[in-house]
Amino acid sequence: MAKLPVESEKIIAQFGPSLNFPSREPLECRDEPDKVVETHCCFCGMQCGIKLLAKNNKVVGFEPWMEFPFNEGRLCPKGVLRYMQNNHTDRLTSPIKNTPGVGFVPISWEEAMDNIISEIKRIQSQYGNDAFSMLSGVSLTNEKSYMIGKFARTALKTKNLDYNGRLCMVSAGAGNKKAFGLDRSSNNYQDLEKAEVIIVTGANVSETFPTLTHWIWKARDNGAKLIVVDPRVIPLARTADIHLDIRPGTDSALFGAILNYMIRHDMVDHDFIDYFTSGFEDAKDAVKDYTLEWAEEITGAKKEKIEEAAKLWGKASTSFLLHARGIEHHTKGVENVLSCINIVLASGRIGKPYCGYGTITGQGNGQGGREHGHKCDQLPGNRDIENPEHRKYISKVWGIEESELPGKGLSAYEIIEAIHRGEIKGLISICFNPLVSLPNSNYVREALEKLEFYIGIDFFLSETLRHANIVLPGSLHEEEEGTVTTAEGRVVRIRKAVDPPKNARTDTEIILEIAKRLGAGDKFSFSSSEDIFNELRVASKGGTADYYGITYEKIEKNMGVFWPCPELDHPGTPRLWEDKKFRTPDGKAHFNPVKYHSSMDPVDDEYPVILTTGRVVSQYLSGSQTRRIGKLVQQYAEPLLEIHPKLAAQFGIRQNEEVVVTTKRGSAIFPANIVETIREDTVFVPYHWPGKKSVNQLTSGHLDPISKIPEFKVSACSLQPTGKIVEVNKFSETYKSS
Numbered sequence: 001m002a003k004l005p006v007e008s009e010k011i012i013a014q015f016g017p018s019l020n021f022p023s024r025e026p027l028e029c030r031d032e033p034d035k036v037v038e039t040h041c042c043f044c045g046m047q048c049g050i051k052l053l054a055k056n057n058k059v060v061g062f063e064p065w066m067e068f069p070f071n072e073g074r075l076c077p078k079g080v081l082r083y084m085q086n087n088h089t090d091r092l093t094s095p096i097k098n099t100p101g102v103g104f105v106p107i108s109w110e111e112a113m114d115n116i117i118s119e120i121k122r123i124q125s126q127y128g129n130d131a132f133s134m135l136s137g138v139s140l141t142n143e144k145s146y147m148i149g150k151f152a153r154t155a156l157k158t159k160n161l162d163y164n165g166r167l168c169m170v171s172a173g174a175g176n177k178k179a180f181g182l183d184r185s186s187n188n189y190q191d192l193e194k195a196e197v198i199i200v201t202g203a204n205v206s207e208t209f210p211t212l213t214h215w216i217w218k219a220r221d222n223g224a225k226l227i228v229v230d231p232r233v234i235p236l237a238r239t240a241d242i243h244l245d246i247r248p249g250t251d252s253a254l255f256g257a258i259l260n261y262m263i264r265h266d267m268v269d270h271d272f273i274d275y276f277t278s279g280f281e282d283a284k285d286a287v288k289d290y291t292l293e294w295a296e297e298i299t300g301a302k303k304e305k306i307e308e309a310a311k312l313w314g315k316a317s318t319s320f321l322l323h324a325r326g327i328e329h330h331t332k333g334v335e336n337v338l339s340c341i342n343i344v345l346a347s348g349r350i351g352k353p354y355c356g357y358g359t360i361t362g363q364g365n366g367q368g369g370r371e372h373g374h375k376c377d378q379l380p381g382n383r384d385i386e387n388p389e390h391r392k393y394i395s396k397v398w399g400i401e402e403s404e405l406p407g408k409g410l411s412a413y414e415i416i417e418a419i420h421r422g423e424i425k426g427l428i429s430i431c432f433n434p435l436v437s438l439p440n441s442n443y444v445r446e447a448l449e450k451l452e453f454y455i456g457i458d459f460f461l462s463e464t465l466r467h468a469n470i471v472l473p474g475s476l477h478e479e480e481e482g483t484v485t486t487a488e489g490r491v492v493r494i495r496k497a498v499d500p501p502k503n504a505r506t507d508t509e510i511i512l513e514i515a516k517r518l519g520a521g522d523k524f525s526f527s528s529s530e531d532i533f534n535e536l537r538v539a540s541k542g543g544t545a546d547y548y549g550i551t552y553e554k555i556e557k558n559m560g561v562f563w564p565c566p567e568l569d570h571p572g573t574p575r576l577w578e579d580k581k582f583r584t585p586d587g588k589a590h591f592n593p594v595k596y597h598s599s600m601d602p603v604d605d606e607y608p609v610i611l612t613t614g615r616v617v618s619q620y621l622s623g624s625q626t627r628r629i630g631k632l633v634q635q636y637a638e639p640l641l642e643i644h645p646k647l648a649a650q651f652g653i654r655q656n657e658e659v660v661v662t663t664k665r666g667s668a669i670f671p672a673n674i675v676e677t678i679r680e681d682t683v684f685v686p687y688h689w690p691g692k693k694s695v696n697q698l699t700s701g702h703l704d705p706i707s708k709i710p711e712f713k714v715s716a717c718s719l720q721p722t723g724k725i726v727e728v729n730k731f732s733e734t735y736k737s738s
């Protein structure tokens with residue numbers, strides 16, 4: 001079947017995006033709700049506890065859930081307004097089919113399913129099973145993540161399944177596995193409270209994990225010293241003791257120099273290194289020439305400040321190091337992570353109260369979703385799809401021959417490349433908006449147009465899904481039972497508040513139905529989310545991410561259980577490594593030698609400025625959800641180019657002037673916001689917008705060789721003012737033009 005043209009105008013007329021922006025609360029809110037449901041926010045990895053109020057099978061508001069231990073009722077602007085998605089006018093409530101000359105038309109489930117199954121079968125018989133690929137996402141619960149991993153391998157029988165965590169958690173995951181043999185932050189965040197020194201690098205905590213700020217403030221109240229590493233003076237940096245304003249892409253040089261300083265000044269824990277680690281000599285050797293002067297030259301941060309930071313860290317008796325995507329979105333993302341872990345291991349401050357290390361998980365279920373097998377190289381329990389023992393165990397749980405279990409598939413961006421090469425012809429995506437979130441978006445769009453058949457499952461018609469042949473209306477967070485695992489490693493319960501509206505179905509029902517029609521019904525006879533979780537528990541047993549001892553009942557009773565939890569009578573593990581038994585083959589924590597090297601898209605005469613990208617507090621990821629909530633759009637309506645006054649003067653750029661930003665991939669125009677809170681050689685653009693406002697038109701498809709994460713944080717660019725001054729953040733106008 002040939003690819004259909006995209007009837008974009010008609011689609012927008014039919015399905016928005018339109019803003020949910022009532023001038024007053026819905027009338028239902030004034031009455032007593034029928035139900036108050038204790039659950040969690042659908043957005044970031046903090047997974048704040050929240051109570052949803054439901055009336056007449058609709059979510060009409062929220063209340064703080066004061067007892068939930070992490071956020072104690074606190075919420076950020078997105079958490080407060082998330083409930084507005086449930087009754088949204090853009091909500092997909094029927095399967096729709098992209099029809100030539102007409103746009104999307106509603107069709108019955110029967111017709112949708114018949115069409116889907118016949119196209120999957122046609123493509124797979126013509127080109128082979130792996131020619132049908134799947135992309136998934138970790139806003140989905142553990143149950144759905146697990147089920148999708150099983151679905152792709154045993155029903156769709158393809159190796160080409162990957163997920164949006166490929167853009168997010170994989171550098172940290174790979175680094176954690178190399179160093180500790182297990183991929184989870186080492187402590188719950190209450191351990192921050194009495195840390196003497198806290199390093200936060202590449203994490204704009206106040207905007208991206210707002211409720212975590214509370215625990216950092218608590219530590220500050222107790223006298224903690226705070227070191228923030230970021231090319232921008234992010235809100236957290238404004239009150240830090242030391243702000244290291246490094247050039248994007250130079251963290252491994254900074255942390256290498258700190259390690260060298262600690263070694264030279266004997267600020268390392270020799271006993272810990274001797275008894276509990278391996279690889280120290282190699283790591284030491286790799287940084288032996290990394291002086292403070294050299295680090296200043298590479299990073300652009302002052303050597304006196306680097307020295308002060310090294311001393312504070314080196315001499316502390318308790319400490320915490322946190323990082324997020326600022327150090328991970330690089331072609332050396334894994335190395336950056338390892339350079340941080342090296343200074344943690346050298347300090348010996350891990351596995352003790354108030355001593356911790358962790359990546360701050362991004363997506364709602366960024367932690368659980370990276371453990372249970374919807375990554376192209378992974379099986380449940382964070383097992384390795386290429387390890388014969390792991391394959392044997394999971395094949396047994398799934399009731400298949402090991403030879404039937406596909407091997408390692410392609411990662412997310414590699415799937416796009418394979419579509420371009422004509423090797424992949426079909427795609428089913430759920431919970432992922434790659435046209436906005438993958439780098440080099442014009443290339444991604446061309447790939448979507450090349451697909452012979454594309455099925456999407458979402459509750460909104462995202463920009464990507466406008467290229468689909470069939471879109472199935474799936475469910476919101478509050479429409480299914482399940483569990484997610486928070487950034488701390490705490491497995492918590494997502495509770496159903498309402499049913500999916502009209503003719504929409506739960507994601508689980510949809511996947512189960514497709515599996516059944518593909519002839520794999522016997523492996524998907526689950527009758528509830530708890531049923532799926534119970535199979536996941538068994539599948540994870542013995543893996544590093546062991547959930548066997550966690551049950552729905554135990555989670556409810558304790559407001560969450562920290563994995564690993566290998567037995568039913570095990571209390572869970574809020575703090576890892578107290579026993580110093582690391583999960584590497586030799587049982588030790590591993591230092592890894594890290595040499596600094598430059599990014600894949602370095603600046604030159606033609607592209608002299610570093611472009612880095614990220615987030616703002618009021619928008620979430622590709623924006624498909626938060627760009628539909630008017631009160632959030634009003635806070636920050638369109639992407640602005642953050643630029644330092646000196647750099648602006650150099651290019652003759654004025655406040656609110658539209659600037660053409662060009663990289664080797666293409667050009668885009670953003671109004672300038674001239675601020676002193678950014679390095680003079682770097683500009684920043686948030687990425688939550690599609691089409692002409694998408695900064696991912698400019699980012700590159702260069703990937704980290706180990707984790708396959710794209711280099712979102714460094715692109716070389718040139719700047720050209722247009723002479724046109726615009727009014728920015730007039731949200732109604734922006735909305736019309738996006």
Ligand SMILES: Nc1nc2c(c(=O)[nH]1)N[C@H]1C(S)=C(S)[C@@H](COP(=O)(O)OP(=O)(O)OC[C@H]3O[C@@H](n4cnc5c(=O)[nH]c(N)nc54)[C@H](O)[C@@H]3O)O[C@H]1N2
Pocket residue numbers: 044045168201202203204205207208209229230231232234246247248249250251324325326327361362363364612613614615616617618619620621622684713
């Ligand atoms: N409001 C909001 N919150 C979110 C999200 C959202 O979209 N919106 N998304 C969630 C998800 S999935 C994620 S992954 C997290 C991301 O959370 P963060 O990683 O905190 O967010 P980013 O804005 O991508 O990047 C963080 C910081 O990295 C800095 N940076 C850029 N390059 C470098 C570098 O080379 N080194 C260092 N040290 N810093 C650098 C940027 O200036 C930026 O301030 O947020 C989660 N929370």
Ligand SMILES: Nc1nc2c(c(=O)[nH]1)N[C@H]1C(S)=C(S)[C@@H](COP(=O)(O)OP(=O)(O)OC[C@H]3O[C@@H](n4cnc5c(=O)[nH]c(N)nc54)[C@H](O)[C@@H]3O)O[C@H]1N2
Pocket residue numbers: 137139140164165167168325329362363430431432433434436437438439457458459460462474475476477507613614615620621622623624625687695696699712
């Ligand atoms: N330039 C640049 N690009 C980036 C980044 C960056 O910092 N800079 N950050 C990267 C990072 S860290 C991430 S995590 C990615 C995220 O990128 P994406 O995963 O593409 O972003 P989302 O907006 O979460 O897209 C999820 C889609 O799934 C839908 N959805 C949400 N929940 C559910 C559900 O429960 N069921 C179903 N069926 N659908 C659901 C939403 O409506 C939305 O359409 O973007 C990456 N892209």
Ligand code: SF4
Pocket residue numbers: 041042043044045046047048074075076077078079080208209210211212
């Ligand atoms: S911090 Fe994250 S989980 Fe908490 S309310 Fe905000 S978006 Fe939701």
Ligand SMILES: [Mo]
Pocket residue numbers: 167168169362363
């Ligand atoms: Mo992310």
